[in-house]
Amino acid sequence: MNPDFIAQAKLLDAEFAALSADARIQKAFEIFGTGLIATTSFGRDAGLLLHHIHRLKLPVRAYFIDTGFHFPETLAYRDTLTSTYQIDLRESASTDPYRRRYAVEKGGALTITDTQACCGVNKVAVQAAFLGRSDVTAFLAGLRRDQSESRQDTPFVHVQKGKIKICPFADWPAEDVDLYLKLWEVPEHPLAKLGYTSIGCSPLTCTTPPVDGADRRSGRWAGDSKTECGLHLDYEP
Numbered sequence: 001m002n003p004d005f006i007a008q009a010k011l012l013d014a015e016f017a018a019l020s021a022d023a024r025i026q027k028a029f030e031i032f033g034t035g036l037i038a039t040t041s042f043g044r045d046a047g048l049l050l051h052h053i054h055r056l057k058l059p060v061r062a063y064f065i066d067t068g069f070h071f072p073e074t075l076a077y078r079d080t081l082t083s084t085y086q087i088d089l090r091e092s093a094s095t096d097p098y099r100r101r102y103a104v105e106k107g108g109a110l111t112i113t114d115t116q117a118c119c120g121v122n123k124v125a126v127q128a129a130f131l132g133r134s135d136v137t138a139f140l141a142g143l144r145r146d147q148s149e150s151r152q153d154t155p156f157v158h159v160q161k162g163k164i165k166i167c168p169f170a171d172w173p174a175e176d177v178d179l180y181l182k183l184w185e186v187p188e189h190p191l192a193k194l195g196y197t198s199i200g201c202s203p204l205t206c207t208t209p210p211v212d213g214a215d216r217r218s219g220r221w222a223g224d225s226k227t228e229c230g231l232h233l234d235y236e237p
C-alpha cells in the first residue's frame, strides 16, 4: 500500500478529531471531490449519514449493496430515504450465478449455512468491486465506536481496502444519533419500532432483535462468533 496514502489518512484522522461531523464531511468533500462516495446499508441509522449529505448539499454518490436477502422493509426504507433526500443512489449486487448457494429453508425460515462465505460473495466482493473503481478515492461510512466492542477503536480516517475511509460519526454516542434523527424528523426504518436496533439481512441466522439490555448489534449473527460481515475489515473472500 502507498505509504503516502497511509500518512495522509493519519494526518486527517488527527485533524478530524477536533472537528464536528459536518466539518469532517465538508472537509472530506473539499479534498476528494466527486471521488468521495457514501456507503449505506439502509439500516436503522442510515438516515444519519444520508441526511447530512442532503443538508450539506454535497453531490456525493451513495452505494448500496443489494445482497438479495434484505427485509422488504429495508427496501421500502431505501425508497423512502432516496426520494426524501434525493440521494444519488447506486446499487451493486454480486454477479455470481450461485450467489444464493448458502441459503436453505429450515422449518419454513430461510437460514444461511455458511455466513462467512455468504457475506464474502454477497457483500465483501461486491464492495471490493465498487471501491476498486477509478472514480472512487474515498468513502464515508456510518460506523460508530459505541456500536460494539469490535468497533470501539474506529478511527475517523484510515485506509481500508486501498481507499481512504472516513467515519464522521465515530465518536457519536447512540443517544446523539437518536436525538439527531428525532430533531430532523428523519423517517424511521419500519423495523425499528419492532425492536430491531441493528438491521442486516433477513435470514434468522443474520438478524434478530437483540434481547433486552444487550448491545445494539447483538442481534446480528446471534449465537455465532461472527460480529462483522467483513465490509469494515481488511478482509477479502
Ligand code: SF4
Pocket (backbone or CB within 6 Å): 067, 069, 112, 114, 115, 116, 118, 119, 120, 122, 123, 200, 201, 202, 203, 205, 206, 229
Ligand atoms: S448477512 Fe447473512 S444473508 Fe446477508 S450476505 Fe451475510 S450471511 Fe448472507
